[in-house]
Amino acid sequence: MQELLKRMHEWMSAYMKSFYTDDEEVQNGILIKEKHTGYVTANCIALAKNLNLSQHDVELAEIIGLFHDVGRFYQYKIYKTFNDAQSEDHAELALKVIDQLEFFNELDRNDYDVMRFAIQNHNKRTVAPTDDKRKILFAKLIRDADKLDIYRVLEPYFAQENADKMPNFITGRDPNISPDFIKNFVEGEQADYRKIRTNGDRKIVRLMWIYDINFKWTMEKILERGYIEKIVENLPIDENIAKGVQLLRKHVEKILNA
Numbered sequence: 001m002q003e004l005l006k007r008m009h010e011w012m013s014a015y016m017k018s019f020y021t022d023d024e025e026v027q028n029g030i031l032i033k034e035k036h037t038g039y040v041t042a043n044c045i046a047l048a049k050n051l052n053l054s055q056h057d058v059e060l061a062e063i064i065g066l067f068h069d070v071g072r073f074y075q076y077k078i079y080k081t082f083n084d085a086q087s088e089d090h091a092e093l094a095l096k097v098i099d100q101l102e103f104f105n106e107l108d109r110n111d112y113d114v115m116r117f118a119i120q121n122h123n124k125r126t127v128a129p130t131d132d133k134r135k136i137l138f139a140k141l142i143r144d145a146d147k148l149d150i151y152r153v154l155e156p157y158f159a160q161e162n163a164d165k166m167p168n169f170i171t172g173r174d175p176n177i178s179p180d181f182i183k184n185f186v187e188g189e190q191a192d193y194r195k196i197r198t199n200g201d202r203k204i205v206r207l208m209w210i211y212d213i214n215f216k217w218t219m220e221k222i223l224e225r226g227y228i229e230k231i232v233e234n235l236p237i238d239e240n241i242a243k244g245v246q247l248l249r250k251h252v253e254k255i256l257n258a
């Protein structure tokens with residue numbers, strides 16, 4: 001698969017560069033996703049190795065990382081947004097691009113199905129139910145690898161003074177958190193991100209991702225890099241939020257000690 005992987009990297013590189021433009025706003029978006037693609041691919045490889053997967057499966061993880069956001073480039077060029085609700089689901093867009101690439105015919109059919117499933121489910125609220133353990137494994141793997149890097153991308157914007165510097169800024173500067181989101185946080189359940197209204201809501205949604213981290217490796221990286229603390233220190237001071245943070249820290253400990 002090494003030779004195929006090399007061609008895939010070459011194709012992806014050229015594909016991303018084909019979206020370069022003189023429009024500064026679009027160019028910035030494209031560069032953010034090019035860099036993200038590189039980091040997520042590296043995260044997939046590192047996580048797959050940490051899980052002691054076979055050489056073959058480490059390579060499959062690499063392919064999934066490389067192509068998971070291939071829909072983002074077309075999405076940004078056409079809609080000038082990374083917001084799926086305001087454009088199209090970028091995972092479905094990725095599958096449309098993938099289905100037109102002939103080199104995927106060289107991939108083992110089972111691997112191809114696993115890859116499509118993982119990419120399709122990388123950005124959904126939950127992974128679609130299936131009895132196929134390989135599909136679940138690779139979906140969990142890309143979800144962790146992706147979230148870890150999104151924390152890197154968003155980190156500078158968690159500080160209130162940078163709230164409106166975020167690319168595609170849509171939520172307003174309000175640091176307060178909507179009652180629904182506080183309720184979700186205290187109960188340790190995922191919030192409905194379609195209901196995000198404030199900058200505080202956005203931070204809570206990112207913090208709640210911690211409950212959706214699947215592997216100890218990812219949690220260790222998140223902790224090492226201080227992403228949780230960075231969000232927590234920028235939340236409003238409130239008794240219920242403090243309760244939610246306490247619950248979250250217990251969950252982190254549980255994953256680390258698993």
Ligand SMILES: [Fe+2]
Binds near residue numbers: 040068069
């Ligand atoms: Fe991604």
